[in-house]
Amino acid sequence: MVTISAEPATGEISRRRLRRHRPTSRGSRIAYVYILPFFVVFAAFSVYPWLDTAWVSLHDVRLSTYHQQTWIGLDNYKNLLTNHFFWHAFFNTLTIGIISAVPQLCVALWIAHLLNHRLRGRTFFRVAILLPYATSLAAATVIFLELFNPRTGIIDWALHLVHLPRVDWQGSKWPSQVAIASIVMWRWTGYNALIYLAGLQAVDRELYAAAAVDGAGKWAQFRHVTLPGLRPTIIFTIVVSTIGSAQLFGEPLLYHNGMPDGGTSGQYQTLGLLMYQQGWTNDRLGLASATAWTMFVIILLAVVVNLLIARRRERRAR
DSSP states (O other): OOOOOOSOOHHHHHHHHHHHHSOOHHHHHHHHHHHHHHHHHHIIIIIHHHHHHHHHTTEEOOSTTTTOOEEOTTHHHHHHHTOHHHHHHHHHHHHHHHHHHHHHHHHHHHHHHHHTSOOTTHHHHHHHTTHHHHSOHHHHHHHHHHHTOTTTOHHHHHHHHTTOOOOOTTTSHHHHHHHHHHHHHHHHHHHHHHHHHHHHHTSOHHHHHHHHHTTOOHHHHIIIIIHHHTHHHHHHHHHHHHHHHHTOOHHHHHHTTTOTTOSTTOTTOOHHHHHHIIIIISOOHHHHHHHHHHHHHHHHHHHHHHHHHHHHHHHHHO
16 A cells, blocks of 8 residues: 655755745835935946046046047056156055155054053043044144144244244145144044954954963963954054055145145155145146046055055964
C-alpha cells in the first residue's frame, strides 16, 4: 500500500515563502516614488553641473557671453598647467592644508582622549567644542582679523609683552598662511574631536585591561590599543581634511576683505580663489572650469595616495 503525503513538496514550500516575503508591485512603486526626489535633485545639482563643467572646460567661454562657445580642446588645461599662477596657488593650498590639518587632527585626538574619561560636566564640554563649527565663517574670520591686527590685535600685543618683534599677519607669506590655518583649525578641531570620541567609545575596554595586566603604561596603551582601534576613523578624518584643504576658499577670501587675489602678492591665494578669480573677475569661464576639473583630479589622487598608505601600514601591522 502506497502512502501519499499531504505535505507539499520542498520546492512548493520555497515558492510560497518567496511569494510571502516578496513585496507587492504597489509597495515597490511607492518605494521608488520615495527615493525618486533624491535622484532628481542629485542629477540636477550634481551630475549635470559636473558634466557641463567638463564640457565648458574644453571651450573658450566668457561669462558675459556664455552661449558663444568656441571649441579649443585641451588648450585651457595646457594654459593652466604652464601658468605660474596655478602652481603658486597649488603650493599655497598645499602648505596651508598641511599647516591646518596636521595640528588640527592631533589636537582633536588629544581632546577626544580627554573627553573619553569620566570628567565632571563632560556633556557640556562635548557640546561646547562644536560651537566653533556652528559659528558663521564670516564672523569667525572677522574675529581672527581683529586678533591678528598688527596695530590693535591681541596676538601682536602678547608678542610685545615677551619682547618679540611684531609680525605682519597679512602682508607676509608664512604669517598670513598661519593666520588662515588658525581659522580652519578653530572651526574644525571640535568636529573632528567628536568623530574621534565616537571611535574611542567603540574600542573594547577589555583590551585596555589586558594591556594593563601585561604591564603596559598609558603611552603604551595609547600606541598599541587606541591608535590601532582608531585607524579607520583616522583614515576617514585624513581623507576629509585633505578634501577640505584642497577646496579652501572662504577663509582666504574673507581674510583679504573679499578680494580673490589672495593678498597683495598672492601670498595665500589658493586653488579655490584662483578658480573664482578666473571665472568671475577675469571673465574666463572655460579656464575656471579647467581649474575645477584639475582640482578634482588632485583631490582624487590625494585620496588614493592616503588610502594606499593606510592599507600598507595596516598590512605591516598584521
